[in-house]
Amino acid sequence: MSMIRDLRAVVRPSRPAQRKDNGTYDTTRDPATPSAVVDCAVYRDGARVETRVPLTPQEAMRLVRRDGGFVWIGLHEPTEAEFAGIASEFGLHPLAVEDAVQAHQRPKLERYDDSLFTVFKTIHYVDHDQLTANSEVVETGEVMCFTGRDFFITVRHGGQGSLRALRHRLQDDPELLVKGPSAVLHAIADHVVDGYIAVASALQDDVDEVETEVFSPGRGRTPRGTDAGRIYQLKREVMEFKRAVSPLLRPMQLLSERPMRLIDPDIQKYFRDVADHLARAQEQVIGFDELLNSILQANLAQASVAQNEDMRKITAWAAIIAVPTMVCGVYGMNFKYMPETHWKYGYPVVMAVTAAICLGIHRTLKRNGWL
Numbered sequence: 001m002s003m004i005r006d007l008r009a010v011v012r013p014s015r016p017a018q019r020k021d022n023g024t025y026d027t028t029r030d031p032a033t034p035s036a037v038v039d040c041a042v043y044r045d046g047a048r049v050e051t052r053v054p055l056t057p058q059e060a061m062r063l064v065r066r067d068g069g070f071v072w073i074g075l076h077e078p079t080e081a082e083f084a085g086i087a088s089e090f091g092l093h094p095l096a097v098e099d100a101v102q103a104h105q106r107p108k109l110e111r112y113d114d115s116l117f118t119v120f121k122t123i124h125y126v127d128h129d130q131l132t133a134n135s136e137v138v139e140t141g142e143v144m145c146f147t148g149r150d151f152f153i154t155v156r157h158g159g160q161g162s163l164r165a166l167r168h169r170l171q172d173d174p175e176l177l178v179k180g181p182s183a184v185l186h187a188i189a190d191h192v193v194d195g196y197i198a199v200a201s202a203l204q205d206d207v208d209e210v211e212t213e214v215f216s217p218g219r220g221r222t223p224r225g226t227d228a229g230r231i232y233q234l235k236r237e238v239m240e241f242k243r244a245v246s247p248l249l250r251p252m253q254l255l256s257e258r259p260m261r262l263i264d265p266d267i268q269k270y271f272r273d274v275a276d277h278l279a280r281a282q283e284q285v286i287g288f289d290e291l292l293n294s295i296l297q298a299n300l301a302q303a304s305v306a307q308n309e310d311m312r313k314i315t316a317w318a319a320i321i322a323v324p325t326m327v328c329g330v331y332g333m334n335f336k337y338m339p340e341t342h343w344k345y346g347y348p349v350v351m352a353v354t355a356a357i358c359l360g361i362h363r364t365l366k367r368n369g370w371l
Helices: 003-011 057-067 080-090 094-102 164-171 181-215 228-257 271-331 346-367
Strands: 037-044 070-076 108-112 115-125 138-148 151-157
Touching: 037 057, 057 070, 057 080, 070 080, 070 181, 080 094, 080 151, 094 108, 094 115, 094 138, 108 228, 115 181, 115 228, 138 181, 138 228, 151 181, 164 181, 181 228, 181 271, 228 271, 271 346
Parallel strands: 070 151
Antiparallel strands: 037 070, 108 115, 115 138, 138 151
């Protein structure tokens, strides 16, 4: 099996991963556990080194320095105090450590001496029965990766983006793990970007639904537009998605094009595949943003047209009503000498003339599209 098939198989599984009996693979943090370390393992020759008791990061690193391999540590929302010991043990740069602890960072790639610091924004599509002005469409999280010569550290923020299944799949494919930390970095990048494509496909349905509602006439009459709040909320969610996708394109291009001593040459070329998929996701998100702008403008234009039509109808009826109002106003004046006030046929003639004038105005306005 070729390298590219191996890499794609890791991030796109065909079967669920199995949990080991010793339970050391679980990367979901137990609220009752005081430590932020959810998994710590040493990998040598593409396989996980099994130990009788869970390793601490310091013990794992001593084992790596003694026998070789690399250590992969997974953390979930560590505090500054919890991360301080690990940062000291692995010589992580203080600026990268601060970003990893505080979170809410922009996707990026930074090089610090003997390590790479990469920030990924994870995106999860929130299922909803009906899109409303308050619907949450996408939920974001963060995965921050420290890549070194003999270590790989992931710091995850948010309830989404668990790497448990990905770790299982990598452990089931020693041909990839033997490439070291750079193989793990690629697998995580590909996993995150594949998530972008899946969310973009789900968002397409929401955008199509809103577009259909705006541009489909309602029951033979001019559409008055849908709720602008729903369109604006969807646009905000798309903007959040865009902030996760767009800044990541440059880091993926750097990883695929620029030689880096911490990235295995056999792995580096496959970052180009990730960059291509990311560019496709970015094009979709930009297309959603532009389309929603057009939909929002069209919705507002339809509302304005509907209001203008209402005003024309009101004006037309006011013009018709003005005729009998004027006639009644004239003959309601208390002058003794007024024409036709004592004429036998005065009343029916005035009523007939008034009705004829009103009918003529009505036909004229209707012919011109005002009614």
